[in-house]
Amino acid sequence: MASIIKRRRLASALRQLREQAGLTLEDVASRLDMAQSTMSRIETARARARPVIVHSLLPIYGIHGIEADVIVQLARDASQRDWWYAYRDVMADWFRTFVGLEGEAAKIQVFQPQVVPSLLQTEEYARALLGAAWVNRKPAEVERRVQLRLRRQEVLGNRPGLQCQLVLGEAALHCRIGTPEILAAQLDRLVQLIDDGRIMIQVLPFTAGATGGELGQFVLLDFPYPEDPPVGYVEHLVGGQLVEEPTEVDRLRAVFRHQRTIALSPEESRKLIVEVATAAT
Structure with a gap:
């Protein structure tokens, strides 16, 4: 723990x-x-x-x-040090807390309107995205952030029974991060994860209208024990914030539930991802 x-x-x-x-x-x-x-x-x-x-x-x-x-x-x-302590040089305090909680979650729900979520990114996609987000930093620091992202994926990949539900904006499938080949490989990765039964993805099409998530991405974390209350997490370009107030967590959960009802079904979403991946190459 x-x-x-x-x-x-x-x-x-x-x-x-x-x-x-x-x-x-x-x-x-x-x-x-x-x-x-x-x-x-x-x-x-x-x-x-x-x-x-x-x-x-x-x-x-x-x-x-x-x-x-x-x-x-x-x-x-x-007071013991967690695995992420080795990456503390590229982690703000609030992000350390989130990563620690993320690694203990029994269920992770993510809404991401613009890009593929960090926990599903290929190494090349993550490198291209982080290189743009941290354009004023040295390449070595960007690479540290890439490796941290991959380590987070590894930690969660070793969690048996972890439930991952994601709602992606259709824009996330089309936003060309890196080269066309990088984008196509990233979309192929999503299809593979879906087929492996490791995640559930629903895509919010451009025609969905108001979704409740126009102001940005968020994450919901639920834990296996009742003494550990659920938390939310919202992030923007220059920071992030944990959401712990129960009424605010409930609001995020209601938005996510609404998004799932207006998004494409998992089967329709997979079909769309395959179509966009094919067109990207």
Whole structure:
């Protein structure tokens, strides 16, 4: 289990223990001679709760013995480095969190209106796309981002039972990323993944009209355990944001559900992808 999942569970446990003890963030921060903002970041999993801090917190909450030992061990586990740590030089903090969560998801739903989603890209397609998106960076850095993308695909490819549902705008099939050969190979890859039963793709045709996704791409992640609430993720050219508020996650889910109802069926979508791939060569 990724450390980010453990950190989220630890954050939730610490928040519940504080509330059960009838204490405010200000109360706890003053007792530990710590900034209130730091405590807030710990309880929202935006900062790591080091084991020594957790060990100091638990007596304040009236937690001792075996129960305290379990929580401190969770803090130790949450401090372990995940596989993506080797790529931290090309990952913003928000993206590290998303990648950690992505690798633990039981179901991934993606809406991408313009290009093939990162988890389905061929190496050549990813290199051409990232080279354009990071045109002001050195080739070595772009290559690091390509290899990170391929590593993410490898991690998810080793997850048995993972459900992947994607809605692609028809423009994603026609947008010429790289050479015509690169695009054709990318579309062939989509067909292969569909035929292998690893993903479900529906295409939103140009004639679909308003889809609810005109403002950009998003991802929904669902996890196998009920203590890990679903999250959304939205991304744009210069950043990304996790969506954790339940009402906002529900809104993304409703949009995705709507998109699926107006998109082509999986069978019709496969047929269209094959047609576009044939025309691209």
